Amino acid sequence: MISVSEARELVQQHIKLLTPRLSALQEAAACILAADVVAPYDIPMWAQSAVDGYAFAFESLHNQSELPISQVVAAGDGATEIVGSGTAVRIFTGAALPPDVDTVVMQEQTTTSAGKVQVNDSSLSPGANVRPIGSEIGKGALALPAGTPLTPAALGYLAMLGVAEVLVYPKPLVALLVTGKELQAPGTEPVRGKVFEANSFTIIAALEQMGVKDVHLFKVDDSLEATTAVMSQALQNADLVLLTGGISVGDYDYVLPATVACGVRQVFHKVKQKPGKPLYFGMAGDKPVFGLPGNPASVLSCFYQYVVPAIGKLMQRSNLSRKVQLPLSAPVQKKPGLTHFLKGRVENGTITPLQAQESYRLSSFALANCLVEIPEEAAVLEAGSPVEAWLF
Ligand SMILES: Nc1nc2c(c(=O)[nH]1)N[C@H]1C(S)=C(S)[C@@H](COP(=O)(O)OP(=O)(O)OC[C@H]3O[C@@H](n4cnc5c(N)ncnc54)[C@H](O)[C@@H]3O)O[C@H]1N2
Numbered sequence: 001m002i003s004v005s006e007a008r009e010l011v012q013q014h015i016k017l018l019t020p021r022l023s024a025l026q027e028a029a030a031c032i033l034a035a036d037v038v039a040p041y042d043i044p045m046w047a048q049s050a051v052d053g054y055a056f057a058f059e060s061l062h063n064q065s066e067l068p069i070s071q072v073v074a075a076g077d078g079a080t081e082i083v084g085s086g087t088a089v090r091i092f093t094g095a096a097l098p099p100d101v102d103t104v105v106m107q108e109q110t111t112t113s114a115g116k117v118q119v120n121d122s123s124l125s126p127g128a129n130v131r132p133i134g135s136e137i138g139k140g141a142l143a144l145p146a147g148t149p150l151t152p153a154a155l156g157y158l159a160m161l162g163v164a165e166v167l168v169y170p171k172p173l174v175a176l177l178v179t180g181k182e183l184q185a186p187g188t189e190p191v192r193g194k195v196f197e198a199n200s201f202t203i204i205a206a207l208e209q210m211g212v213k214d215v216h217l218f219k220v221d222d223s224l225e226a227t228t229a230v231m232s233q234a235l236q237n238a239d240l241v242l243l244t245g246g247i248s249v250g251d252y253d254y255v256l257p258a259t260v261a262c263g264v265r266q267v268f269h270k271v272k273q274k275p276g277k278p279l280y281f282g283m284a285g286d287k288p289v290f291g292l293p294g295n296p297a298s299v300l301s302c303f304y305q306y307v308v309p310a311i312g313k314l315m316q317r318s319n320l321s322r323k324v325q326l327p328l329s330a331p332v333q334k335k336p337g338l339t340h341f342l343k344g345r346v347e348n349g350t351i352t353p354l355q356a357q358e359s360y361r362l363s364s365f366a367l368a369n370c371l372v373e374i375p376e377e378a379a380v381l382e383a384g385s386p387v388e389a390w391l392f
């Protein structure tokens with residue numbers, strides 16, 4: 001059995017970046033740019049008013065402060081007409097300045113009467129309240145370099161520049177195979193012997209939190225034929241295959257033989273950790289396959305510890321897992337030999353492990369905000385001992 005650090009290392013070693021793909025902006029949220037983006041236009045494309053007010057050529061104020069209002073320009077108007085020296089135009093925020101106009105006064109700094117505007121701003125300077133052409137970015141300039149994470153702001157920025165598609169490291173298409181004939185859907189009438197299916201809910205929600213929405217969910221019967229058939233189909237279409245359950249040593253655990261039948265090359269099976277000891281990881285060509293041990297808390301714990309960094313590697317995203325080191329608020333005791341991941345809470349500068357750590361339970365996970373990593377060799381950690389916790 002390998003250690004947690006060896007397992008993490010092996011996952012990182014085996015997973016390759018997905019091939020960059022041209023993606024519509026709407027699909028590219030949370031991706032990393034795979035190529036520089038150059039501005040296709042000057043932005044703003046034409047000088048714009050930054051305020052609601054009156055625009056004129058500054059020289060018109062030379063020996064007068066009152067100007068006749070010759071036209072009105074709203075945001076969206078083409079505004080190609082010449083205003084004429086010595087006159088003003090009523091203008092609104094974002095409107096394109098007519099060609100012979102260079103200055104705008106805020107309407108609060110004016111008085112109007114009988115079709116004329118009186119400019120009361122003695123400190124007004126030429127070009128005031130104007131957004132010049134190309135002042136955000138000039139045509140042909142580097143807007144965002146390759147490697148930039150497409151945050152909401154970055155996506156909005158690209159949209160502002162008129163860019164509709166970008167080359168990104170794509171999000172993986174995930175196949176999620178939930179195994180077990182004991183599973184019944186929540187909301188259905190309880191059947192003796194069955195349990196409500198939970199793993200697809202945790203995994204799909206956790207994937208969505210990372211921006212991964214393309215998930216094909218398969219419910220798989222406990223048979224080698226069914227598991228093999230669905231796995232082989234999943235491997236054809238998906239970039240990443242996740243299975244829950246069926247990876248232990250029970251007579252109905254068919255995930256391992258199905259990986260063999262599908263030609264998946266095993267990288268490891270079983271990690272010195274609790275929960276999630278029977279974790280499986282293999283590669284089918286370039287496609288990672290994770291067999292997540294079926295107990296609901298084991299599934300999610302392994303997802304956070306191994307699948308999140310794996311998706312990070314596929315997508316070139318490095319900052320998906322956030323780790324803190326803080327003192328324990330209470331002592332922890334365990335047998336040495338396995339790394340423990342405890343559901344816990346980071347609060348007020350300390351880490352508190354919660355009750356209900358058994359892997360068939362999710363009640364503590366539901367209230368936790370971190371997994372506390374208690375090292376393999378540790379036996380007793382006193383209150384105040386520094387420990388690492390993975391936030392989620
Ligand atoms: N003799 C041994 N038995 C077990 C061992 C072992 O080493 N020797 N390891 C235990 C550990 S640790 C885990 S974790 C589980 C993992 O088993 P599987 O991956 O084969 O998972 P299943 O047996 O299919 O299910 C385990 C448990 O989880 C429930 N489950 C499964 N899928 C779902 C789901 N989608 N939603 C809700 N609950 C689910 C299932 O009903 C079982 O109770 O093996 C231990 N046994």
Ligand code: MOO
Nearest residue numbers: 275276277298359
């Ligand atoms: O991981 Mo098992 O996950 O210890 O129940």
